[in-house]
Amino acid sequence: MKKLLFLLLVSFGLQAQLSPQAEVSLITIAPGKDLYSVFGHSSIWIQDPANGIDRVYSYGTFDFDTEYFYWKFLKGTLPYTISVNSMQTILDYYGSVEHRTVNMQVLHLSLSEKNLIFNRLETNLLPENREYSYKFFYDNCATRIRDQVEAVSGKAYAWDAYKQIQGKSYRDWMNVYLNANSWEALGMNLALGVPANVTASASQSCYLPDNFFEATRLARRGGQPIADEPLALYQAPASTEAGFDWFGxxxxxxxxxxxxxxxxxxxxxxxxxxxxxxxxxxxxxxxxxxxxxxxxxxxxxxxxxxxxxxxxxxxxxxxxxxxxxxxxxxxxxxxxxxxxxxxxxxxxxxxxxxxxxxxxxxxxxxxxxxxxxxxx
CATH class of the missing domain: 1.20.58 (Methane Monooxygenase Hydroxylase; Chain G, domain 1)
Structure with missing residues (x-):
C-alpha cells in the first residue's frame, strides 16, 4: 500500500519524498555494435527499498513505429523521449541480449538533493514534458544526465581541470568510437560541417557517456569524491577486434x-x-x-x-x-x-x-x- 501511494503521488506530479535509504547512481553502458549504440549510453538509477522504488531513467529513447520514422529521422524532427525501466530489465537487455558492460557509480548526495533529482526526473516523465528535440552533440542521453547531476551537486565538477576529456573537436571525439575504415564513419564525416569541428570543452565532450563517466569519477566536493568507485553490474566478455575490411x-x-x-x-x-x-x-x-x-x-x-x-x-x-x-x-x-x-x-x-x-x-x-x- 505504501508503494502504491508513493507511485500515485508521482503519477500526479506531486512532490514524493524518498527515504534516507534511497540511492542515486549514474549508470554507464558500454558502446554496442550497431551505429545507434556505438557511442554508449547513460542513465540514472534511483532505488529506494523503503518505498519499493527501482527506476532507471533513460533519455534518448525513440520509437521505430513513429509515423514517417525515417523521414523524421533524416530531417532531425524525430521525437525523442525519456523512459523508465527496472534495473533487472536494463541488465536483461544490455547484459543478456547485447552483451555490453554496465557500470554503476553511486552518487554521494544529500537526501534533499536525491529528492530534487528524483522529482525533476519524474516531472520530465509527465506526458506534456516527455518528448524533446534530440541533438547528437548538444542534447542527448548523456548531456541530459550530466545536466541533472550537475544541477544538484553544486560545483563538484571542476571542468577546467579535466584535461583528459578536453582538447578534441566534437568530430574527433566521435571518431574515437568509429572504425575509420567503415561506411558509417565515411558517411558521418562527409555529412558533418564546420560546427562539428569546434573544440569541445570538458563539459561539452560529455555528450559521450564514457566522458561523463570519467568526469564523475574525478568530481570532488569538499575534497571528497562525489561518487563511489565504479562497480560493474555486468561485465561483458572480451571481444576480438575485427580485421581489416577489404570491402570497406x-x-x-x-x-x-x-x-x-x-x-x-x-x-x-x-x-x-x-x-x-x-x-x-x-x-x-x-x-x-x-x-x-x-x-x-x-x-x-x-x-x-x-x-x-x-x-x-x-x-x-x-x-x-x-x-x-x-x-x-x-x-x-x-x-x-x-x-x-x-x-x-x-x-x-x-x-x-x-x-x-x-x-x-x-x-x-x-x-x-x-x-x-x-x-x-
Whole structure:
C-alpha cells in the first residue's frame, strides 16, 4: 500500500519524498555494435527499498513505429523521449541480449538533493514534458544526465581541470568510437560541417557517456569524491577486434581513385561514359549533403566544405557540359573549388581523402589537359 501511494503521488506530479535509504547512481553502458549504440549510453538509477522504488531513467529513447520514422529521422524532427525501466530489465537487455558492460557509480548526495533529482526526473516523465528535440552533440542521453547531476551537486565538477576529456573537436571525439575504415564513419564525416569541428570543452565532450563517466569519477566536493568507485553490474566478455575490411571504403575508393588516375593519365578523351557516371554519382551525393545542410534541423551539418568538392550541380550539368566547349572551363572552376574544399576537409579528418580524391583527380585532369571540344 505504501508503494502504491508513493507511485500515485508521482503519477500526479506531486512532490514524493524518498527515504534516507534511497540511492542515486549514474549508470554507464558500454558502446554496442550497431551505429545507434556505438557511442554508449547513460542513465540514472534511483532505488529506494523503503518505498519499493527501482527506476532507471533513460533519455534518448525513440520509437521505430513513429509515423514517417525515417523521414523524421533524416530531417532531425524525430521525437525523442525519456523512459523508465527496472534495473533487472536494463541488465536483461544490455547484459543478456547485447552483451555490453554496465557500470554503476553511486552518487554521494544529500537526501534533499536525491529528492530534487528524483522529482525533476519524474516531472520530465509527465506526458506534456516527455518528448524533446534530440541533438547528437548538444542534447542527448548523456548531456541530459550530466545536466541533472550537475544541477544538484553544486560545483563538484571542476571542468577546467579535466584535461583528459578536453582538447578534441566534437568530430574527433566521435571518431574515437568509429572504425575509420567503415561506411558509417565515411558517411558521418562527409555529412558533418564546420560546427562539428569546434573544440569541445570538458563539459561539452560529455555528450559521450564514457566522458561523463570519467568526469564523475574525478568530481570532488569538499575534497571528497562525489561518487563511489565504479562497480560493474555486468561485465561483458572480451571481444576480438575485427580485421581489416577489404570491402570497406579505403579499398574501394582507392581503387576508384586509381581508375580515375588511369583515365586521366592515358587520355582525357574517350571517357564520356566514365565522366557521366562519376560526376552523376558525386553530384547526387553533393545534392544530398546540401539537403542535410539547409533542409534539416541538423545544425552540425551546415557549412560543409565537402560540398565544394562534391558540387551539388555536377548532376545534371555533366550531361550538358561534357560535350560542350565550356567543359574545360567548367572543370577549371570546379578544380579550384575542389582543391579548397579538399584541403579544408583534410584539416578536420584525414579519412575524407578517400571519398574526395577520385573526383578531385578527374576534375584537375580535365581542367589542365583537356584540349578537345568533344569528350566523346
Amino acid at each position: 571504403p579505403f579499398t574501394l575508393l582507392t581503387l576508384l581513385s586509381l581508375i580515375a588516375l588511369f583515365f586521366s593519365w592515358k587520355s582525357p578523351r574517350g571517357t564520356y561514359a566514365f565522366d557521366v557516371v562519376l560526376y552523376t554519382v558525386y553530384g547526387l551525393l553533393g545534392l544530398f549533403l546540401f539537403f542535410l545542410a539547409v533542409g534539416t534541423d541538423h545544425i552540425v551539418m551546415g557549412w560543409n566544405p565537402a560540398s565544394l568538392v562534391l558540387f551539388p550541380l555536377q548532376f545534371p550539368l555533366v550531361f550538358w557540359f561534357a560535350k560542350n566547349p565550356a567543359w574545360k572551363r567548367y572543370n577549371q572552376v570546379m578544380a579550384l573549388l575542389a582543391c579548397v574544399g579538399f584541403f579544408w576537409c583534410l584539416t578536420e579528418s584525414w579519412t575524407l581523402v578517400f571519398p574526395l580524391l577520385p573526383i578531385l583527380i578527374r576534375t584537375i585532369s580535365l581542367a589542365v589537359r583537356l584540349k578537345a571540344v568533344n569528350n566523346g
